[in-house]
Amino acid sequence: MKLDARIPDGPIEGKWEKRRFDLKLVNPANKRKYKVLVVGSGLAGASAAASMAELGYQVECFCFQDSPRRAHSIAAQGGINAAKNYRNDGDSVWRLFYDTVKGGDFRAREANVYRLAQLSVNIIDQAVAQGVPFAREYSGLLDNRSFGGAQVSRTFYARGQTGQQLLLGAYSALSRQIGLGTVKMFPRTEMLDVVVIDGHAKGIVVRDLLTGEIRTHKGDAVVLATGGYGNVFYLSTNAKGCNVTATWRAYKRGAGFANPCYTQIHPTCIPVSGDHQSKLTLMSESLRNDGRVWVPLKKGEKRKPIDIPDSERDYYLERKYPSFGNLAPRDIASRAAMQVCDEGRGIGDTGLGVYLDFRDSIARLGKDAIAARYGNLFHMYARITAEDPYSQPMRIFPAVHYTMGGLWVDYDLQSTIPGLFVCGEANFSDHGSNRLGASALMQGLADGYFVLPYTIGGYLAGQKATAGIIEHPEFARVAAEVTAMTKKLLDIKGTRPVDDFHKALGKIMWSKCGMARTEAGLKDAIQQITKLRAEFWRDVKVLGSESTLNQSLEKAGRVADFLEFGELMCRDALERRESCGGHFREEWQELGEAKRDDENFRHSAVWEYAGPDKTPIRNTEQLEFENVHLAVRSYK
Amino acid sequence: MKVKLHIWRQSKASTAQNFAQDGKMVVYELDNVSKDMSFLEMLDFLNDKLTREGELPVAFDHDCREGVCGSCGIVIDGIPHGPQRGTTTCQLHMRSFKDGAEIYLEPMRAKAFPVLKDLVVNRSAFDRVVQAGAFISVSTGAPKDANAILVAKDAAEKAFDAATCIGCGACVAACKNASAMLFVGAKVSHFLHLPQGQPERDRRARNLVTAMDKEGFGNCTNQNECEAVCPKEISVRVIAEMNREFVRAKLREEPPSHKRVGGDG
Incomplete structure (x- = not known):
């Protein structure tokens, strides 16, 4: 597999401008002769589809939900970073770039991150112009808050629903184009394969989730904006429908999959309440602006939290990381929580929890001020737990939240399959081995509004326009494979429902490839997953038919892919013999902190599919740090 | 606990x-239901049982399960999203029901929302209404600096209160006229309070109301059922605003002979 990141030459500040100049252009009259297929309608997909349609391309957009507005970007709570320096607190493009490279524990590509920091300011301008109701000050100017891993206030927000408001902004731009007839929208349609002809992505195979029809769509380029794979753990903060299917099937057609072991465990989620649990709910990182994290000093403490005096509380983040305190980055805060629970000081019935306490900020600012900042989050917490977070501390625990790994892309967001572009969480590009808070929205929108619409033109300019009118036997062949797999799932007629297998996979992944990983554990996990996968194909029970709305069948296809993907994830974690960011190998640590091995692992691992039941090939892209010097990451 | 569904x-x-x-x-009949289960987890539990017994599981829409995507929306005991105010179906928990409760689950019913299967309905009418004008016609490019547009704090709050709509359709399902005025009013209100929304103010009000009528939604009953069931507690104020904006737009309409031709996109 050839990995050319195609990073432009020259100083980092000028790379993006240079690339934009060097890219070939498609003249406006010719743009309408090209058809682009966009899969996914979240921040990255909706913004890309709308922006490309505005430029004049023919666009088709697909989502599995009943409306593009429901993509899971909608659930992002806290905010979006931008290097506006409106606070006059010393922020700059350079500082956002530096924080993100350091926050990612030096495992991201510098040039991409710099571009992201540069574009961050345009996103806020764009969103405001669309009417996104960001929080304001009395002056009418935009307000900011602080987020983890940074010492400046650069996060723009809309109460605790920033993702919702930004997605509705992108959805409104997309809707405008649908109304104008420039985007054709296909809701309740799931992509199940990519069609590659003469080495180039020329179409996709989809299933209409209402009629069950398997259909091909042809185009001049394909964009995957299909999100992350956190649901491989079964329990995560992802929506139930989030899946790896689109990116996994692209991988099996030749797209490199980079760093699948980089997963983000978010420190502040509502703890699991029982076996019936179907998903986990995040409590935004923004809460750590005003909430203090603690556990009792004593093991087995039985008193109510409000009865425990300050002298018997351990505000462990403030103690261990005095300069960042409660705003330590996510990977570090999650591991610290796990450590205090391992010491037997965890709280709640299960002992798997820590307190997030607003007592002091309510005393300082008043209940109303706290309600204005986090009202919807407190409301959500009360709904789920039946506890009042105004009068007693929240109980929180780490949970799987985001995946930094994804399909490998070059500087232009093109995968190893020419014509197949990947944006948003689905790619691997900008966050290294740990993503900082409020950076996911930034990346999704930067990719969709400002990067892809340029770079895809550079690719299309070199291709003969087909407007999706192509005849090739490959389309029918791939569609037949998809139809056969659908039928195979229905024909097993075993005894166990799909969720049974998904839950079992999730348990393996969480215990062996979750917060802490070991060589022995990962090897064991690979064996267990192989066994579970065989059982799935022997014993899964999917009722109903393929020619109607069949939610069990949809789920079965996704879980089948997770059962393959989980193994790759463990394999990647096994081969990365170091700790970095969210990837913590117990064998590599120093005083409980992750210990990188820059000499041997200063690279992205890019996995290449080698065929069914064959060990995939591990390729590498070496990472160069010319602007931010490699250092031990410290938040003390 | 035990429930009869x-x-x-x-x-x-x-x-x-x-x-x-x-x-x-x-x-x-379902036994061993935990009071900590969410309503949808209770349905997962039922579906697991049905599948094992060889009976087709119940189809229902859901996704984020944290009250923001707007996918879910079961009519529970006659009330869209069920008995708890300001709460989506996915955020409703079994602790809201008594042991032994009999619970009725139906799809949202409205002419504009045909049932697709079991509890799943087609709400694409909402998308089409949005496509008719619930946006600001700005293309991706380089708008001026965000802070060049001042928005008074209370105006931003009002816009947000409307923009928080999740498009679940409960307002339509609760209304005996199946009116979508709370939904459409929320779109009007969101942009009405922002300076960015002013240039297209008249056109937006006209186009949204026309699109809403075309989809077969009914008129407002003035009984505020929509507000009572809205999981985001959007106020009927937005309906008054929509009506006012529509009348205003109509009064300001140019006589037909002066209408410019084309280019209305």
């Missing part, structure tokens, strides 16, 4: 000619 089962999609198709209420 009456669930609408319908295998074929509704059509204009045959609205109910072969649908009917079917009774399921």
Whole structure:
């Protein structure tokens, strides 16, 4: 597999401008002769589809939900970073770039991150112009808050629903184009394969989730904006429908999959309440602006939290990381929580929890001020737990939240399959081995509004326009494979429902490839997953038919892919013999902190599919740090 | 706890000619339900049992399960999203029901929302209304600096209160006229309070109301059922605003002879 990141030459500040100049252009009259297929309608997909349609391309957009507005970007709570320096607190493009490279524990590509920091300011301008109701000050100017891993206030927000408001902004731009007839929208349609002809992505195979029809769509380029794979753990903060299917099937057609072991465990989620649990709910990182994290000093403490005096509380983040305190980055805060629970000081019935306490900020600012900042989050917490977070501390625990790994892309967001572009969480590009808070929205929108619409033109300019009118036997062949797999799932007629297998996979992944990983554990996990996968194909029970709305069948296809993907994830974690960011190998640590091995692992691992039941090939892209010097990451 | 569920089962999609198709209420008894389960987790539990017994699981829409995507929306005991105010179906928990409760589950019913299967309905009418004008016509490019547009704090708050709509359709399902005025009013109100929304103010009000009527939604009953069931507690204020904006736009309309031709996109 050839990995050319195609990073432009020259100083980092000028790379993006240079690339934009060097890219070939498609003249406006010719743009309408090209058809682009966009899969996914979240921040990255909706913004890309709308922006490309505005430029004049023919666009088709697909989502599995009943409306593009429901993509899971909608659930992002806290905010979006931008290097506006409106606070006059010393922020700059350079500082956002530096924080993100350091926050990612030096495992991201510098040039991409710099571009992201540069574009961050345009996103806020764009969103405001669309009417996104960001929080304001009395002056009418935009307000900011602080987020983890940074010492400046650069996060723009809309109460605790920033993702919702930004997605509705992108959805409104997309809707405008649908109304104008420039985007054709296909809701309740799931992509199940990519069609590659003469080495180039020329179409996709989809299933209409209402009629069950398997259909091909042809185009001049394909964009995957299909999100992350956190649901491989079964329990995560992802929506139930989030899946790896689109990116996994692209991988099996030749797209490199980079760093699948980089997963983000978010420190502040509502703890699991029982076996019936179907998903986990995040409590935004923004809460750590005003909430203090603690556990009792004593093991087995039985008193109510409000009865425990300050002298018997351990505000462990403030103690261990005095300069960042409660705003330590996510990977570090999650591991610290796990450590205090391992010491037997965890709280709640299960002992798997820590307190997030607003007592002091309510005393300082008043209940109303706290309600204005986090009202919807407190409301959500009360709904789920039946506890009042105004009068007693929240109980929180780490949970799987985001995946930094994804399909490998070059500087232009093109995968190893020419014509197949990947944006948003689905790619691997900008966050290294740990993503900082409020950076996911930034990346999704930067990719969709400002990067892809340029770079895809550079690719299309070199291709003969087909407007999706192509005849090739490959389309029918791939569609037949998809139809056969659908039928195979229905024909097993075993005894166990799909969720049974998904839950079992999730348990393996969480215990062996979750917060802490070991060589022995990962090897064991690979064996267990192989066994579970065989059982799935022997014993899964999917009722109903393929020619109607069949939610069990949809789920079965996704879980089948997770059962393959989980193994790759463990394999990647096994081969990365170091700790970095969210990837913590117990064998590599120093005083409980992750210990990188820059000499041997200063690279992205890019996995290449080698065929069914064959060990995939591990390729590498070496990472160069010319602007931010490699250092031990410290938040003390 | 134990519950007795009456669930609408319908295998074929509704059509204009045959609205109910072969649908009917079917009774399921479910034991060992935990009070900490969410309502949808209780349905997962039922579906697991049904699948093991060889009976088709109940189809229902859901995704984020944290009250923001707007996918879910079961009519529970006659109330969209069920008995708890300001709460989506996915955020409703079984602790809101008594042990031994009999619970009725139906799809949202409205002419504009045909049932697709069991509890799943087609709400694409909402998307089409949005496509008619719930946006600001700004293309991706380089708008001026965000802070060049000042928005008074209370105006931003009002816009947000409307923009928080999740498009679940509960307002329509609760209304005996199946009116979508709370939904459409929320779109009007969101942009009305922002300076960015002013240039297209008249056109937006006209286009949204026209699109809403075309989809077959009914008129407002003035009984505020919509506000009572809205999981985001959007105020009927937005309906008054929409009506005012529509009348204002109509009064300001140019006589037909002066209308410019084309280019209305």
